[in-house]
Amino acid sequence: MKSFLKRVIFLSRNKSRYKKNFLGEMEILEKNGYAVTLKEYGSFFELCHQIFAIDHCYYHAHDFLAMALGTVLRIFRKYIFIKDYHQLLLPPIISNTADRKINFYEQPETWGVSLAERDENRFEKIVELVPEGVKNILDIGCGTGELVLRLQRKMKSRTHIVEVDRSATALSKCNADVGKISADINALPFKDKTFDLVICAEVLEHLSTTAMRDAINKIKKISSKYVIIGVPNNENLAFSMYKCYECGNKFHINLHKRSFKLGKMKKLFFPELNLKKYVFGGAERVYYNNILLWVKQNIAGVWLRKINTLCPFCGAQQKFQGLKERNAISWRCDTWNKRIRQRTGSQQSHIMALYAKD
Numbered sequence: 001m002k003s004f005l006k007r008v009i010f011l012s013r014n015k016s017r018y019k020k021n022f023l024g025e026m027e028i029l030e031k032n033g034y035a036v037t038l039k040e041y042g043s044f045f046e047l048c049h050q051i052f053a054i055d056h057c058y059y060h061a062h063d064f065l066a067m068a069l070g071t072v073l074r075i076f077r078k079y080i081f082i083k084d085y086h087q088l089l090l091p092p093i094i095s096n097t098a099d100r101k102i103n104f105y106e107q108p109e110t111w112g113v114s115l116a117e118r119d120e121n122r123f124e125k126i127v128e129l130v131p132e133g134v135k136n137i138l139d140i141g142c143g144t145g146e147l148v149l150r151l152q153r154k155m156k157s158r159t160h161i162v163e164v165d166r167s168a169t170a171l172s173k174c175n176a177d178v179g180k181i182s183a184d185i186n187a188l189p190f191k192d193k194t195f196d197l198v199i200c201a202e203v204l205e206h207l208s209t210t211a212m213r214d215a216i217n218k219i220k221k222i223s224s225k226y227v228i229i230g231v232p233n234n235e236n237l238a239f240s241m242y243k244c245y246e247c248g249n250k251f252h253i254n255l256h257k258r259s260f261k262l263g264k265m266k267k268l269f270f271p272e273l274n275l276k277k278y279v280f281g282g283a284e285r286v287y288y289n290n291i292l293l294w295v296k297q298n299i300a301g302v303w304l305r306k307i308n309t310l311c312p313f314c315g316a317q318q319k320f321q322g323l324k325e326r327n328a329i330s331w332r333c334d335t336w337n338k339r340i341r342q343r344t345g346s347q348q349s350h351i352m353a354l355y356a357k358d
């Protein structure tokens, strides 16, 4: 008992030194799987100490005992579940108020990432869908122009391509030698039937219901013959939910507002354009059982994180230090989910469809 008290006093006096140590141990835990090591024992006391010392009603720990302790404490404080597991473990750095004017789509971090394999696959599938004899193409939501580079490789040099993106930051990173216009999908400066083919990949899922309806009407008008749409296939939006560290609001990490299924895709441009061809692509769709997901988020307090997430509600930019969050409950949810997943069939993450005017 004496040595335990000594340790608690030592830890409370050497907090900064201890934090470093604690992170090191977390890394060891990640490598060795979920085992309570002797080293971790020390961090557990530190956590218990923090639970009582810090005014926050959230807590951090990575074993059942500490979780139980925290829950009891929370019940005393009239909170039953953990709200956010990350908050005491590694408080995110929140940007200053000047940065809050930055829009999600204008953040350099949104566009700086190298292409994932699933995006390569997605672009290839779109290029394959492009019909023969197309002379001019409009790419709405072109991003950094990765699709255009692939289109140029396939099409003859005479094909005229125009890129549109609402993000000036994305356009500035685009190296392709084509027309570039910075505009919102709902304010496209084109006359009716300007383009043989309009491509709109990974855009519709970001729009609100009215914005999507207007966008679809506009695309119908500016396309003289074909439209290609790419969207996530049957996405479970709840899986990618993020919780703002500052205001507590929940939002999708990529700001997706809707998910699509094949049935919905068939009716998207009806009756002016009809679905001619569709392909699934991207990567395997991440499966997470809805009940387990609810437990993981609302009881274990573990939410999906993405570096440099910008909260659309309060504008706080949240920089995380890359530590994988996992506690006893969320880990169990993950394992059970894996077992259920083995029994369910796999699905592709994206759907790409070609529409044509009859």
Ligand SMILES: [Zn+2]
Pocket (backbone or CB within 6 Å): 244, 245, 246, 247, 248, 249, 311, 312, 313, 314, 315, 316
């Ligand atoms: Zn917020």
